[in-house]
Amino acid sequence: MAGKTLYDKLWDAHEVKRRADGSSLIYIDRQLLHEVTSPQAFEGLRLAGRAPWRIDANLATPDHNVPTTDRKEGVAGIEDPVSRIQVQTLDENCEEFGITEFKMLDQRQGIVHVIGPEQGATLPGMTVVCGDSHTSTHGAFGALAHGIGTSEVEHVLATQTLVQKKMKNMLVKVNGSVGPGITGKDIVLAVIGRIGTAGGNGCAIEFAGQAIEELSMEGRMTVCNMAIEAGARVGVIGVDQTTIDYVKGRPYAPKGDLWDKAVAAWQDLKSDPDAHFDKVVEINAADIAPQVTWGTSPEMVLPVHETVPNPERIDDAVKKEGVERALQYMGLKADMPISEIKLDRVFIGSCTNSRIEDLRQAAQVVKGRKVAASLKQALVVPGSGLVKAQAEQEGLDKVFTDAGLEWREPGCSMCLAMNADKLGQGEHCASTSNRNFEGRQGFGGRTHLVSPAMAAAAAVAGHFVDVREFVKS
């Protein structure tokens, strides 16, 4: 019999019951909650008179709506009344049901997918869910993690389980080492470019290979974060010493004897050598150049030295129309070099790229340089209050502000523009976030997804440049 994949092992360890109809009840170890997708779930509990099954499995924080500017007045200072009510509602629900919440003024507040790992609330071998598609991030720890809808948030609150069907196993193997200046973001964008935004539909993607093993936990989180942009709800990476070193000593991580027991158990959280995958994609790491999206879907991505595609050279009618529509929305001409795309704003942040390593990489590029005069704004939004504090301790805030970038309070911010940080109509933005959909960062806004180092280089140049050459200049 063939061995098991990591996903198979995680699934088997959490299957409470297989039902006659082929579906399974899967136990959930951790649920992360935020203000946008939870209010209707709490309301559902109240209406049905149900109590949460296991309160300590939940951890909440507001992130999507919170302002990234001055927070002196707390929740009451949120200008948009609709946003304010949503954040207040989370506070009230967590109080009513006794759920731990890192409130807006708590230093531990931040983006759910940053604070879970940061607190050790995400552990190897767990099942982790959240009403947010980027929950795939936590798979970087050898956890089975995926986004769910609000009805499922309520289902997990009420039963500590989900009704699931097993996904297929897909392996994305990134062979060899990436070149200097190439990050987890470039790897995952290159993968999406190769397999498409539906390439992982119905699958759990395991990322493996030397280039993945050589990534830090921050880099691995970036890769798993964007598994959903390849259509896979789940991205997962096997546990190794890098994982264990990251988790050790975090507030929610086990201590003493329990730590030793946990580490012993975590050694098995990798695919067996003879495990069977339904789909396998191999990529040569050395071929990956800095990536930039030019269109309105993450699969519309190219190396920075390329030119924008020409629909005339595309045969498939649906694809051709998609490219034409994207070029029109993005205000780009076929065949123009990507390096000639002029930028209006730069955003460094989001659950994809707002951790300390991301900020260090961006700071290294802008250090001693100035943001281009043609730019309207360049924002740096740390992923949590603790990331912010650490960056300030390292003097990164000063590097950014000296270069002319704005240093903000933590939250989702301009990734989806639910707060005041947004693009104006027609504006081009180099963004370290995860989605370049139409209107995602603001009505009529034009998003280009890049790594933090590429965003920083673009902020200085005012247009896209190859960061590998830029840092030499």
Added chain:
Amino acid sequence: MKQFTSMNGLVAPLDRANVDTDMIIPKQFLKSIKRTGFGKNLFDELRYMDEGQPDQDCDNRPLNPDFVLNQARYQGASVLLARQNFGCGSSREHAPWALDDFGFRSVIAPSFADIFFNNCFKNGLLPIVLTESEVDQLFSEVEASEGYALAIDLEQQTVTTPGGDVFTFEVDAFRKHCLLNGLDDIGVTLEDADAIRSYEEERRKAAPWLFA
């Protein structure tokens, strides 16, 4: 949950691949703490010429005349015909809430994004996967004939065209059962409360750090 058994409904064609949930319901409307009222902002950026705001009266907003749902012949549509990878992106359940609130009962496409697909079933909205060629046929028929309606039968798992073509589709047994009977799946799961408790006990012994 709302029941779904069978229906016969006017079809609106949305001829575009990779329609994401940001497009179905833009983020400014996710600030609501209710499950209802999203229909007027369904496809907001495609439907209106201006930028929509939460709680805005949409009756006087400028409509995009080219958008399919604004065309007279598709008023009252309850079946949305779409292209591949419909519902990709964010997990927001506001997307099926908006489709439902607008009046759609079913979405037909060659493929769906996983989370959206799952969310539909929780809201009495039936997502149907047909083959590329079947969907192509439906697109050409709906565009050629005003008042084009499809009959959908969940029990039989069939879509029947006005011309009498019958296409069959797959659906998970559990989801079908819940939809046909309008079941609350939390209630169904809680029938297994003992199994959940005994799993928890075993797990607590095997991996106590998960319960610390």
